[in-house]
Amino acid sequence: MMALLARDLKLAVRAGGGFGLGLAFFLIVTVLVPFGVGPETALLTRIAPGVLWIGALLACLLSLDRILALDWEDGTLDLLATAPLPMEGIVSVKALAHWITTGLPLVLAAPVLGVLLNLAPGGYLWVLVSLAVGTPALSVIGTFGAALTIGLKRGGLLLSLLVLPLYVPTLIFGAEVARRGAEGLEVATPLLLLGGISFGAMALLPFASAAVLRINLR
Amino acid sequence: MVLRVSNLEISRGGRAVLEGVSFALAPGAALILRGPNGVGKTTLLRTVAGLQEAEAGEITGAGESMAYAGHSDGLKSMLTVAENLQFWAAVFGRSEIEAALAAFDLRELAGRLAGSLSAGQKRRLGLARLMVTGRAIWVLDEPTVSLDAASVGLFAAAVRGHLAQGGSALMATHIDLGLEEAAVLDLSAFRARPRAAQGDEAFL
Amino acid sequence: MGRYVRFMSLWEYANPVKFIRTTDVVLPWVSVLAVLCLVVGLIWGFFFTPEDYRQGSTVKIIYLHVPAALMAINAWMMMLVASLIWIIRRHHVSALAARAAAPVGAVMTLIALATGALWGQPMWGTWWAWDPRLTSFLILFLFYLGYMALWSAIEDDDTAADLTSILCLVGSVFAVLSRYAVNFWNQGLHQGASLSLDKEENVADVFYFPLLVCIAGFVLLFIALVFLRTQTEIRARRTRALIAREQQG
Numbered sequence: 018m019m020a021l022l023a024r025d026l027k028l029a030v031r032a033g034g035g036f037g038l039g040l041a042f043f044l045i046v047t048v049l050v051p052f053g054v055g056p057e058t059a060l061l062t063r064i065a066p067g068v069l070w071i072g073a074l075l076a077c078l079l080s081l082d083r084i085l086a087l088d089w090e091d092g093t094l095d096l097l098a099t100a101p102l103p104m105e106g107i108v109s110v111k112a113l114a115h116w117i118t119t120g121l122p123l124v125l126a127a128p129v130l131g132v133l134l135n136l137a138p139g140g141y142l143w144v145l146v147s148l149a150v151g152t153p154a155l156s157v158i159g160t161f162g163a164a165l166t167i168g169l170k171r172g173g174l175l176l177s178l179l180v181l182p183l184y185v186p187t188l189i190f191g192a193e194v195a196r197r198g199a200e201g202l203e204v205a206t207p208l209l210l211l212g213g214i215s216f217g218a219m220a221l222l223p224f225a226s227a228a229v230l231r232i233n234l235r
Numbered sequence: 236m237v238l239r240v241s242n243l244e245i246s247r248g249g250r251a252v253l254e255g256v257s258f259a260l261a262p263g264a265a266l267i268l269r270g271p272n273g274v275g276k277t278t279l280l281r282t283v284a285g286l287q288e289a290e291a292g293e294i295t296g297a298g299e300s301m302a303y304a305g306h307s308d309g310l311k312s313m314l315t316v317a318e319n320l321q322f323w324a325a326v327f328g329r330s331e332i333e334a335a336l337a338a339f340d341l342r343e344l345a346g347r348l349a350g351s352l353s354a355g356q357k358r359r360l361g362l363a364r365l366m367v368t369g370r371a372i373w374v375l376d377e378p379t380v381s382l383d384a385a386s387v388g389l390f391a392a393a394v395r396g397h398l399a400q401g402g403s404a405l406m407a408t409h410i411d412l413g414l415e416e417a418a419v420l421d422l423s424a425f426r427a428r429p430r431a432a433q434g435d436e437a438f439l
Numbered sequence: 440m441g442r443y444v445r446f447m448s449l450w451e452y453a454n455p456v457k458f459i460r461t462t463d464v465v466l467p468w469v470s471v472l473a474v475l476c477l478v479v480g481l482i483w484g485f486f487f488t489p490e491d492y493r494q495g496s497t498v499k500i501i502y503l504h505v506p507a508a509l510m511a512i513n514a515w516m517m518m519l520v521a522s523l524i525w526i527i528r529r530h531h532v533s534a535l536a537a538r539a540a541a542p543v544g545a546v547m548t549l550i551a552l553a554t555g556a557l558w559g560q561p562m563w564g565t566w567w568a569w570d571p572r573l574t575s576f577l578i579l580f581l582f583y584l585g586y587m588a589l590w591s592a593i594e595d596d597d598t599a600a601d602l603t604s605i606l607c608l609v610g611s612v613f614a615v616l617s618r619y620a621v622n623f624w625n626q627g628l629h630q631g632a633s634l635s636l637d638k639e640e641n642v643a644d645v646f647y648f649p650l651l652v653c654i655a656g657f658v659l660l661f662i663a664l665v666f667l668r669t670q671t672e673i674r675a676r677r678t679r680a681l682i683a684r685e686q687q688g
Contacts, residue, residue, distance in 0.1 A: 020325030024314070031313040092307025096364075099284050099303040100326045161609065165602055169592050178588055179606065182581040183613045186620040193624065207623070214616065225609050232601045235287035248595065250683055437531055438455050438677040439684070 018106055021097075025114035039076040039119045040126055046072035047130040058135045065134035066195030069144055072130070073123045074155060074188055078180065081159040082166070082173050084115045085230070089167050098234055104227035112153075112160040112223070120152035136199060143198020147211060151191035154215040157222050158183045164229040186214055236296065237262055237403055238372055240283065243292035244427065247278045251290065251427035258420055260372065260403045265394065265414055268407040270422035276407035279422070280376045281305070283405065302327075302370035304378060308361025312350025316341055316360055319349050324367040335366035338393045340386075354381040362390055366397075373397060375406035387412065453530030455673045462666045469663045476656030484649035500558045502650060506657035507550035511579060514544025514661060518586070519611050522604035532669065534600035535676070537607065538590050539668030543661060545583035552576055571621045578617045582610050596676060 050068050051061060088094045088111075097107055127148050128141045136144065162180035166172030190211035197204045238260040245253050252275035260266055268276050282289050284303035310319050320332040336342050339359040344352065349360060358381050365373050373394070379387050391412040394404050398416065484502035521537035524530055555573055556566045567573065589606055593599035 020322055024311070024318075024322045027318075028311055028313050088309075090307075091309055091311070092305055093309035093311075095286060095305055095307070096303065096309040096323075097326065098286055099301060100323075100368075101299065101328065102326060165589065165606060166592075172592075175585075175588055175592055178581075179585040182578055182585060182617070183610070185578055186613060186616040189617075189620040189624045210620075210623070222609070225605055229602060229605055232598060232605075235281075235598075438673065438680045 018102065018110055021102070021107065021110045022114055025111070026117060029114070029118040039080050040122050042079050043072050043076040043123055043126060044130065046075060047133055050134065061135045062137050062199075065131055065136040066140055066144055066199050067192045068134055069127050069131060069136070070148070070151075070188060070192040070195060073127060073148055073152065074184055076123055077119055077152065077155045077159065078177055078184075080115065080119045081163050081180065082176055084111050084160050084163040085167050086163070086172075094230070095234060098231070104230055105223045108160055108164065108226040108230060109157075109219075109223045112156045112219075112226075115160065116153050116156040120148075120156050124148040124152055137201075139201050140195060140199030143204055144195045147191045147194035147198070147208070150194075150208065150211050150215055151187050154187045154211075154218045155184060157218045157226075158187070161222050161226045161229065164226045164233065167230070168233050187211065187218075190214060236260065237300065238283070238296045238405065239294075241293050241295075243279070243282065243294065244290040245275060245278050245282050245287075246290050246427075247275060252278060253422060253425045254291075254427040256292070256422070256425045260405060262371070262401045262403055263398050265398055265404040265406070265417035267412075267414075267417050267419045268405070268422055269409070269419055274422045274426065276422060277306070277376055280374050280405070280407060284374050300370055301372045301374055302365045302368040303374045303376075304361060304365055305376045306380075308357055308364065310349045310357060310360060312348060315346055315348055316352070317345040319360060320363060320367050323364045327368040327370070329367060329369050332363075332367050335363040338366060338396070339363040339389055355383055355386055358382055359386055359389070362393065366393065371402045373402065373404040373406070375404060375408070377408060378406055379408055379410055379412070450528070450530070453524075453528070453532050455532055455535075455677070458532045459670055459673055462670060466663060466666050466670075469659055469666065473656055473659035473663050476652050476659055480649050480652030480654075480656050484646070484653060488646055488649060497558055497561050498646070500554050501646065502653045504551060504554040504558060505650060506654045507547045507554065508576070509654060510657050510661050511544055511548040511551050511576065513658075514540050514547055515579065515582070515611070515614070517665075518544065518607055522607040525600055525604050526608075531600075531676070532673065534604065535672040536665060536669045537603070538600075539672055540661075540665045541583055541587045541590070543664045543668070545580060545587065547657075547661070548576055548580045548583060552580065569625055571618075571625055574621045574625070575618050578621070579614060582614055586610065596679075 047068065050064075050072075054060060054064070085094065088097070098104065124145060127144050128136075131141055131144055159180055162176050162183070165179060166176045169175060190207045193207040194204050194211055197207065236259045240259070241257045243253070243256040244251060245256070252273075256279065258266060268279065270276055278287070280303070281287050283294055284301060286303070309323075311322075314322065317332065317336070320335060321330070324330055324332055336345055339362060341356075341359060341363055344356060344360075349357065352360065358378075362375075362378055365375075378390060382390060387410065391414060394412070394414060397404065404417075481502055485499050488499070490496050490498065518537040518540050521533045521540070524533040525537065552573070555576070559568060559573075560566050586603060586606060590599055590603050593602060
């Protein structure tokens with residue numbers, strides 16, 4: 018397991034793209050928003066938490082198809098399936114590797130990008146916290162979507178169609194934590210719900226992803 | 236017997252391809268599967284490896300003692316030869332890769348990125364992977380594809396060494412490896428009679 | 440199974456051939472009943488009920504809106520049950536029925552959304568509001584789209600059935616989560632349930648009875664469409680199996 022994680026991280030570092038692409042996309046989305054809605058700082062302050070969440074979510078979505086597709090194409094998944102690792106463990110490690118290479122950088126970049134959007138001073142901490150709690154769910158749900166569409170030639174678009182509705186609860190609670198935090202309101206309830214979704218997804222979805230992967234491998 | 240397959244029926248793409256396949260593999264023995272393209276060699280090997288389910292029949296003794304090598308080698312081009320092997324050794328809970336590097340003449344290439352290898356060298360690395368798994372039964376699908384004569388010799392020697400240590404091998408291959416001790420099973424004899432696979436049968 | 444067995448197990452109908460034979464008999468009756476209920480219910484509702492003192496004639500859209508909304512959810516429920524049956528017992532008819540129900544459910548969701556917009560315009564002064572119920576239905580519609588897209592993207596029938604079943608299970612959990620999330624996110628303008636056992640908030644009897652007839656009509660229509668579409672799916676699969684057999688022989 019650790020070997021798989023270490024290999025995935027090493028590959029992400031060597032291949033470059035892994036870390037950079039999602040971050041660059043996040044930056045571009047954040048920069049484009051003021052062009053779209055206008056530079057008025059009060060408005061930007063108001064929408065900043067939501068924009069940061071949507072930007073992070075889209076940046077995450079962008080890299081989902083790489084979670085499993087590369088290992089599928091070169092036969093690694095076949096060989097892993099015959100190795101003494103449980104499939105549930107394999108998909109969990111894959112999701113974890115995706116989170117470390119994509120989710121974590123987004124979490125750390127979000128406060129910096131918050132400056133561009135004139136995020137309210139109280140919001141920085143809660144944007145960081147909500148993304149830190151919520152992005153693991155995005156990775157785990159995304160791994161499920163990636164497993165579903167793995168054998169398909171044009172799976173990318175379908176992957177987005179399948180995964181985005183599944184992202185709704187995470188986005189709602191995550192953005193709510195960030196918004197309430199930025200407005201100085203109490204955040205405990207949505208934060209607990211967000212944590213519930215995140216932990217629930219981490220605990221249960223790998224079973225679904227593993228089942229899907231086994232079906233796709235046969 | 237380390238592996239026994241009895242009365243196996245398998246299908247591919249919704250159609251039965253082979254039925255009544257039975258064979259057994261003893262420690263130290265090798266079995267070579269023959270048959271024309273499309274007869275179901277790959278499907279049979281994948282079924283034995285546990286990657287897909289059989290329609291009927293039984294496979295005993297496989298699972299935990301098997302190492303499978305299919306058409307693709309599962310190599311990462313951004314990792315070196317040694318790193319690729321180390322990864323697979325770690326997956327199987329081991330760490331020793333020197334013997335495998337030596338057996339497939341990969342010592343000088345150990346530090347090179349796998350992406351820079353030729354097709355034949357990659358295949359050798361893929362086969363070396365079998366040795367680092369430490370598993371007793373090798374299940375090989377066309378192992379000699381893109382290997383030159385010298386490399387085929389290396390491979391045959393590796394298989395012989397594996398058998399001598401009490402391992403066994405089940406492989407589909409068309410070329411003669413010079414393994415006199417290997418039995419040959421022609422799968423043409425087990426072609427399924429023309430009919431739909433079980434999934435479709437309910438609809439007829 | 441001899442001729443003496445009077446009551447067959449329900450699972451007998453999981454055999455495709457048996458299913459086609461049985462539904463061939465039932466289908467005309469269900470269809471006629473569905474049309475009858477819809478004609479009676481809609482005419483009764485549209486022309487023979489008083490206008491609401493507050494909502495005027497727009498209230499009559501409930502005869503389409505409420506049944507469609509009910510069926511939009513029930514169709515997904517049916518797909519969930521059918522998916523579970525496929526996963527547990529691997530009856531092909533079950534998987535194909537789930538596949539057959541999806542477009543019907545999606546259209547029901549669209550009808551509910553469109554009639555809701557028509558109703559909402561005069562009532563709330565806007566075609567669309569991010570009201571929790573409307574939003575939930577929009578999300579449900581997205582789930583239907585994804586489910587159908589996955590079905591059509593995978594070539595192998597059994598693999599598609601397996602994968603869509605798991606998607607349906609996971610999707611159901613997330614659909615419920617979304618429902619609560621959306622409620623949390625916006626408390627909404629939508630009126631309470633039109634139908635409930637609690638008489639207090641129920642619609643008046645004059646509207647109630649034609650509404651029941653319309654709901655019965657929608658249920659029957661749904662059954663008829665699902666039967667018909669399942670038959671089509673079974674026949675398509677049968678054709679493929681026959682062609683496969685020809686080619687092999």
